[in-house]
Amino acid sequence: MDIDDLAKRVIAGERRALARAITLVESGRADHRAEAARLIEAVGSAGREALRIGLSGTPGVGKSTFIEAFGMFLIERGLKVAVLAVDPSSARSGGSILGDKTRMERLAREKDAFIRPSPAQSQLGGVARRSREAVALCEAAGFDVVLIETVGVGQSETMVAGMADLFLLLIAPAGGDELQGVKRGIMEIADIILVNKADGALKDTATRTCSDYAGALRLLRKRPQDPDGYPRAMLVSALTQAGLPEAWEAMSALVEWRRSTGHWARNRAEQARHWFEEELRAGLLARLENDPSIRARVARLGEAVARGETSPTAAAGSVLASLDD
Amino acid sequence: MDIDDLAKRVIAGERRALARAITLVESGRADHRAEAARLIEAVGSAGREALRIGLSGTPGVGKSTFIEAFGMFLIERGLKVAVLAVDPSSARSGGSILGDKTRMERLAREKDAFIRPSPAQSQLGGVARRSREAVALCEAAGFDVVLIETVGVGQSETMVAGMADLFLLLIAPAGGDELQGVKRGIMEIADIILVNKADGALKDTATRTCSDYAGALRLLRKRPQDPDGYPRAMLVSALTQAGLPEAWEAMSALVEWRRSTGHWARNRAEQARHWFEEELRAGLLARLENDPSIRARVARLGEAVARGETSPTAAAGSVLASLDD
Secondary structure, eight states: OOHHHHHHHHHTTOHHHHHHHHHHHHOOOHHHHHHHHHHHHHHGGGOOOOEEEEEEOOTTSOHHHHHHHHHHHHHHTTOOEEEEEEOTTHHHHTSOOTTTTGGGHHHHHOTTEEEEOOOOOSOHHHHHHHHHHHHHHHHHTTOSEEEEEEOSOTTHHHHHHTTOSEEEEEEOOOOTTOOOOBOTTHHHHOSEEEEOOOSGGGHHHHHHHHHHHHHHHHTBOOOTTOOTTOSEEEEOOTTTOTTHHHHHHHHHHHHHHHHHHTHHHHHHHHHHHHHHHHHHHHHHHHHHHTSHHHHHHHHHHHHHHHTTSSOHHHHHHHHHHHHTO | OOHHHHHHHHHTTOHHHHHHHHHHHHOOOHHHHHHHHHHHHHHGGGOOOOEEEEEEOOTTSOHHHHHHHHHHHHHHTTOOEEEEEEOTTHHHHTSOOTTTTGGGHHHHHOTTEEEEOOOOOSOHHHHHHHHHHHHHHHHHTTOSEEEEEEOSOTTHHHHHHTTOSEEEEEEOOOOTTSOOOBOTTHHHHOSEEEEOOOSGGGHHHHHHHHHHHHHHHHTBOOOTTOOTTOSEEEEOOTTTOTTHHHHHHHHHHHHHHHHHHTHHHHHHHHHHHHHHHHHHHHHHHHHHHTSHHHHHHHHHHHHHHHTTSSOHHHHHHHHHHHHTO
16 A cells, blocks of 8 residues: 555545545554554644544433534534544444444535544554544544544543543433433543533423533532633533534633643643553553463463452562563 | 561561561562562461551541541441551652641550551652552551541542542532532542531531532442442531441441442452552563663653654554564
8 A cells, every 4th residue: 555645645635545544544454553653654744733522422412413513513614524433332333333424414415524433443442542543634634623422431531532632521401310320530521511402391401400510510620721610511402503602612712721821732742642651551561462471371360369369569570570581 | 588577477466567567568679679579478368358448638628637536436446447648749748748647646546556657759650559568568467447548639549549448538518619629530439428527617518518519429320339329428527526437337338238249359359450460561661661772762752752743653663663673
C-alpha cells in the first residue's frame, strides 16, 4: 500500500481514502500496524485540529437521535462533522453496531458528515489505540468537529475522555427517586450533562432531573479546567431541537475559556504524553507475553497471588529475576 | 538483619518488632527491598485477616478526632486497632505528618492500638507498595481492624481503596449551595459517607448535608458489591460519639453481606492480582530506566510527543525497537 499517497488523499479530504485509512488502523495485523504508524505520522503534517467531543449515555437516552440532530445543527452552521463510535462491548457481539448509519439517516447523507460505526474489537487497549488514531485521521481530513460516541460500559468513558477536548453526558429524564443508572466516576469527567427528551409529556420530569444533576454537580469540587458555572447540567430535546443552540454556546464558551487559559493546549499535551507511556507499557508487556514460557509463568503466579499463596511483590520479583537469566 | 526472627516477633504481636518491620518496608534501599519482600512472604504464613478500612476526608473535617473516637469505640468492644496514615503529599513537606499521635492522645496510649504516621515519601508508586506492605504487617501482628487514613489529594483515595475492604468518606456539614470540596471520583469508591460534627449548632446543617449526599448517591448506579441501601450517607459526631454504634453496625452488616456473597474474597483476590501486575509493570519500567541512555531517550520522546512533533505510537515504537539492538 502506498502510505504517502493515502496520507495525501486523506488530507485532501477524500472520503473513501479516510474510510480506507481507518480500516488500516483498525487492523490487528503486524504489517498493517507498521503501515498505520507511518500513516498517522504522515497525516500529522497537516497540522489540523478539530474540536474533539466525547459523548456518552446509556442505551435508551436517545444518543443516535441526539447525534443526528446535533450533527445537522453543526452542518447548518457550516461545520464539517465526523462521528466515531467506540464500543468495547462489540467484541462480544462480534461486529459493528448495526444500524448506526440507518439511525442517523439524514446525517449520513450529508456531504459534510462522516459516520463510522465501531468495528469488531478484541480488547480495550486495542480499542483505545485504534479510536485515537481514527480521531487523528478525521482531524487531518479537515473535519471541524469529531464526535466520539461511547456506550456507558466499563472504562470506555475514561478512555474516550482521554482523547477528547470536552465530554458530554446524555441523560434521560427520570422521576424523583428512580435510579438514574449513571455510572460511578462519570461525573468526574463530564463537562456538560445534557438531559434529553425535554419535550412533550416528559418536559417537567426533564426539568426536575436537570436540577437534581445541577445539585449533584455543585457537591463536587471544581477542577482547574472549569470556568465558573462548569460543569453544568442543561436541557435539550433531540426531537424538537430545543436547547441545541444553548448547548453549543455552552460548549463554545468552555472551549474558548480553555484555549485562552492554556488548559486546552496543556490537556492535549498531557493526553499525547499519556498515550505515549501507555503504548510503551503495552509494548513492554507484549514483549513479555511473546515469550510463551514467561507468559505461562505470569499467568500461574497471578493465580497463586489471587489465592493468597504468595505476595504480589515476591511474585513480580520472581518474574523479573527470570528475565535476567 | 534476621528476617525470620523479625517475622516471628511481628506475628507474636511485639509492638517494637512491628514498628521496625514497617520501617524496613518503608526503606527505598535495594538491600532493604529484598529483605522486605522476604519479610512479607514470611509473615503471610500467619494467615491472619483484619478488616481493612480506608478513610478519607479533606483537612478540617475532623479526621483525627474521628479516628480517636472510633478507635476507642472499637477497643472498648475488645478489638485491636491499627492506624496507618498514607499521605503522598508529605513528600513535598519533607517528612511525617507532625502531631498525628498527639492529635490522638488517648488512642496512642492504648495497648490495643498502634498508630503509624506517614513517612517521608518520594512517589505515589512507592507509597502504594509501602502502605500495602505495612497493612499486611499489621494484619499479621493480629490487629482486628486496620484503618488506612488518607488526605483527599490526587489519586491517593483510589490507591487506598485498592487495599481496603471498605471505604469511608468523612464530610463536614455545609450549608445549601456551598461547595463541599468532594473530589470527583470519590463517590465512586465510598461505601459509607459519614457527615461529621452532627452536634451542637451544626446539627441541623449536618442533617441537611447528609440528605444532600444521600440524594446524590441515589443518582449513581448500584455496584455489584453493594447490598440494598448501600452506599449510604450517615450522621456521626466524633465529639459526642453519637452515630458511632450505627456507623459500625452499617460497616459490619456490609462486611457480613460481602463475605456471605463472596464479594469479600473476590475483592481481595482481585486486589492481590492487581498489585502483582502493578509490581510487574513498575519493575519492567524500572529496568528501562536503569539504562541512562534509554531513560534519556524516553524523556526526550515524551517531550516531543507532548509538543505534537511525533505521534505516541511512533515514539513508543522507536523506544521498543531500540531495545532489540
